[in-house]
Amino acid sequence: MDRHKYILDEKDMPTQWYNIQADLPEPLPPLRHPVTKEPTILPPPLFCDELNKQEFSTERWIDIPEEVQDVYKTWRPTTLHRAHRLEKLLDTPAKIFYKYEGTSQAGSHKPNTAVAQAYYNKQAGVKRIATETGAGQWGSAMAMGCMFFGLELKVYMVKVSYQQKPYRRILMETWGAQCVPSPSTDTQFGNKILAEDPESPGSLGMAISEAVEDAATHDDTRYALGSVLNHVLLHQTVNGLETKKLMEQADIYPDIIVGCIGGGSNAAGMFLPFVKDKIAGTKPDLRIICVEPASCPTVTKGLYAWDYGDVAGMAPIALMYTLGHSFVPPPVHAGGLRYHGMAPIVCHLHKLGFIEATAVGQLGTFEAGVTFARTEGIISAPETNHAIRVTIDEALKCKATGESKNILLAHSGHGHFDMSAYELYLSGKLEDYDYPEEKVKEALKDLPEVPAA
Numbered sequence: 094m095d096r097h098k099y100i101l102d103e104k105d106m107p108t109q110w111y112n113i114q115a116d117l118p119e120p121l122p123p124l125r126h127p128v129t130k131e132p133t134i135l136p137p138p139l140f141c142d143e144l145n146k147q148e149f150s151t152e153r154w155i156d157i158p159e160e161v162q163d164v165y166k167t168w169r170p171t172t173l174h175r176a177h178r179l180e181k182l183l184d185t186p187a188k189i190f191y192k193y194e195g196t197s198q199a200g201s202h203k204p205n206t207a208v209a210q211a212y213y214n215k216q217a218g219v220k221r222i223a224t225e226t227g228a229g230q231w232g233s234a235m236a237m238g239c240m241f242f243g244l245e246l247k248v249y250m251v252k253v254s255y256q257q258k259p260y261r262r263i264l265m266e267t268w269g270a271q272c273v274p275s276p277s278t279d280t281q282f283g284n285k286i287l288a289e290d291p292e293s294p295g296s297l298g299m300a301i302s303e304a305v306e307d308a309a310t311h312d313d314t315r316y317a318l319g320s321v322l323n324h325v326l327l328h329q330t331v332n333g334l335e336t337k338k339l340m341e342q343a344d345i346y347p348d349i350i351v352g353c354i355g356g357g358s359n360a361a362g363m364f365l366p367f368v369k370d371k372i373a374g375t376k377p378d379l380r381i382i383c384v385e386p387a388s389c390p391t392v393t394k395g396l397y398a399w400d401y402g403d404v405a406g407m408a409p410i411a412l413m414y415t416l417g418h419s420f421v422p423p424p425v426h427a428g429g430l431r432y433h434g435m436a437p438i439v440c441h442l443h444k445l446g447f448i449e450a451t452a453v454g455q456l457g458t459f460e461a462g463v464t465f466a467r468t469e470g471i472i473s474a475p476e477t478n479h480a481i482r483v484t485i486d487e488a489l490k491c492k493a494t495g496e497s498k499n500i501l502l503a504h505s506g507h508g509h510f511d512m513s514a515y516e517l518y519l520s521g522k523l524e525d526y527d528y529p530e531e532k533v534k535e536a537l538k539d540l541p542e543v544p545a546a
């Protein structure tokens with residue numbers, strides 16, 4: 094039988110991240126300032142210089158600082174697995190590979206950028222970071238990153254999640270971070286919301302506004318974002334580079350790459366080093382499939398338009414697929430996929446025809462996640478289940494056609510703190526949400542007008 098897993102030697106780990114901006118056939122459209130609408134950088138009071146430099150760099154390879162490599166090595170390289178048992182159950186001639194990012198201390202791919210962001214802020218003399226978190230995956234990754242580099246961290250956690258999902262908060266506190274429910278009494282914005290509605294359950298948009306205000310009003314504090322931005326996708330390429338090297342060593346090349354997209358960072362981290370070959374024309378048949386929830390279908394149903402990155406309209410404006418910055422997605426359990434926009438790099442590559450997107454319903458994703466758990470053993474994050482759904486569907490298509498394709502799944506993390514969602518599924522109580530067409534139509538009326546550059 095073929096191998097079960099492929100493990101990179103520590104000495105072969107990537108020492109540089111791959112920057113797709115060097116190889117784009119057309120450059121990314123510049124960000125615009127939320128007020129002046131003129132081309133802009135990331136607001137300097139919120140982001141340190143090095144991260145701003147990386148955001149706009151067109152250098153192909155960017156060195157991973159040794160201190161960051163050193164922390165990466167506490168869990169990286171991660172393992173590439175062959176899903177023999179899943180293939181057998183599906184009775185497919187396809188070969189299914191998955192790279193598992195759930196072995197990081199925080200349980201997902203997010204520490205790949207959290208560690209790097211903590212390092213650059215520490216280098217810049219920053220003492221403290223403020224950030225937001227929905228269900229807690231980003232907050233816990235950042236808490237881990239800040240712990241490694243001795244930075245203070247304050248996390249504004251959406252109040253419903255703070256109350257309903259205490260375990261990720263306790264992770265953050267154990268790593269030494271401070272976590273408060275948002276809206277909080279610690280910011281002007283939070284106090285304003287609480288004055289209007291003391292029972293407000295909070296939202297990711299409100300939490301972002303609180304964290305941004307915190308960073309803007311403390312000299313020693315900067316802000317950190319866990320997805321969407323170019324520098325975040327850059328840091329995530331460590332995973333795709335490891336995978337590419339492992340596959341090269343085994344003389345395998347994927348026919349199909351599948352990943353879930355919320356802001357786009359884990360999928361892009363995997364596919365960017367491969368899309369390079371497609372852009373160069375050496376792998377014209379490679380298919381890259383990005384999977385989103387049917388209830389928040391940013392790429393498959395959104396407009397390609399200029400929109401704010403945040404709900405309050407304070408963040409820079411990007412050209413991207415969007416459902417409208419005021420759109421509040423239905424409460425699917427894949428909290429990490431509930432974002433109105435999408436990484437500009439992912440949108441640009443989709444627009445240029447290098448990658449595809451598809452949307453799937455919640456019930457089908459949990460069915461796929463349980464199938465994965467009952468074959469490969471891993472209990473996956475609800476976000477990851479979206480990618481597993483499409484991986485299984487593609488493997489079944491291979492069964493129908495008899496083709497033995499190599500399918501590579503970007504497995505973004507475990508679901509050990511999502512047991513209540515699995516319980517709902519197992520007891521038949523999990524719901525599917527339709528695409529909220531009317532709400533999207535409303536939200537798309539609020540797009541900013543941006544003059545040509």
Ligand SMILES: *Cc1c(COP(=O)(O)O)cnc(C)c1O
Pocket residue numbers: 201202203230231319320321353354355356357358359360429430474476477505506507
């Ligand atoms: C946050 C998260 C996602 C979605 O974020 P991307 O930036 O699109 O990768 C996906 N999977 C897991 C496990 C997450 O924690």
